[in-house]
Amino acid sequence: MSPDFPVRCHVVTGKGGTGKTTVAAALALALASEGRTVLLVECEGRQGIAQLFDTPPLPYEERRVAVTRGGGEVRALAIDVEEALLEYLEMFYNLRRAGRALRKMGAVDFATTIAPGLRDVLITGKVKEAVTRRKDGRRVYDAVVVDAPPTGRITRFLNVTGEMSELTRSGPIKTQSDGVMAVLRSPQTAVHLVTLLEDMPVQETADAIAELTEARLPVGSVIVNMASEPVLPVDALDRAVEGVLTGADLAPGLAASGLPADTDLAEALATEAVEHAQRWASQDALRDRVEKMDRPVAELPLLPGPMDLGCLFELAGRLEEHLGAEVAA
Missing domain, CATH: 3.40.50.300 (P-loop containing nucleotide triphosphate hydrolases)
Structure with missing residues (x-):
């Protein structure tokens, strides 16, 4: 326009x-x-x-x-x-x-x-x-x-x-x-x-x-x-994308929050975080494809x-x- x-x-x-x-x-x-x-x-x-x-x-x-x-x-x-x-x-x-x-x-x-x-x-x-x-x-x-x-x-x-x-x-x-x-x-x-x-x-x-x-x-x-938007900070997001985030990484945070540092819970959360980060990385790659279409781009949340x-x-x-x-x- x-x-x-x-x-x-x-x-x-x-x-x-x-x-x-x-x-x-x-x-x-x-x-x-x-x-x-x-x-x-x-x-x-x-x-x-x-x-x-x-x-x-x-x-x-x-x-x-x-x-x-x-x-x-x-x-x-x-x-x-x-x-x-x-x-x-x-x-x-x-x-x-x-x-x-x-x-x-x-x-x-x-x-x-x-x-x-x-x-x-x-x-x-x-x-x-x-x-x-x-x-x-x-x-x-x-x-x-x-x-x-x-x-x-x-x-x-x-x-x-x-x-x-x-x-x-x-x-x-x-x-x-x-x-x-x-x-x-x-x-x-x-x-x-x-x-x-x-x-x-x-x-x-x-x-x-x-x-x-x-x-x-x-x-x-x-x-x-x-x-x-990603729900993880950048450093944690990068680690999760690589699949190296584990339950042991999350256990101290759970304990500091007053939540039970249950091993199974921590592992389940780590798995979910990895899946979220990998989905975000996939979306980010598609965002690059959209940008290469050489048209004005607007994003709606x-x-x-x-x-x-x-x-x-x-x-x-x-x-x-x-x-x-x-x-x-």
Whole structure:
């Protein structure tokens, strides 16, 4: 992100289980600070955003789910593919009434089921409309955050409209498709990738960056989610990684703490400490791999307990610092 070309469409993806919906929600809160208005879009119909913000299931309309510092707000939209198709038919062909008849016949659901690419076309079209929407000459949203499909299909999801554009020479479909890709391939869009410090998510992140780059889609930041800190001091951590920490090393500390210096207990604790240190060393090596992807990197901590609005605001604060650092850079 830069002052000359501010990112306004933030697409958040990640391997399943990395917490991409949580990160998307926190990013929306971060972007809405200081009085800005942000739309958070859910693509996959899981109502994950409603659960995070502790609201009833979201309908196909934009509703406020949070207020931020300075009077900013986050609105959320769960895209309903049938409604999006009816909207599309009305917008370009004035066929909303016919579309409703098709829905009663089950034709709309049939079409979106046998042609999953159509779903992606409708969703990306709605995202583009929100990004470019104006009222009284001003943009309605300062930013749009998309809780997008996982990394395994993110490039296909974002690029399907471009493929449609290549199949049509003229007309409203061609115009709409070109307009969507003009936004998605511009500097005002960034695809952020969420990962954990685990082998498979890191590898999927690297693969997705390569695919997005080849498709000329703009890659944003890599966000390392649920990062943990070592619980051992550096000297003990180094010894534990090497596997030379023993129960005998821990027994004096147990005794000094007033705990029974039981040999079995000390050995069990030493084993656990070695396993923790080796996991940390493995994560640190993966952190180096992430850094070598040559993208801005943000780390979000592993928070105890269930995710609630307070946790989201805490993560949003971390992302605000990251966004500020990117602009300063």
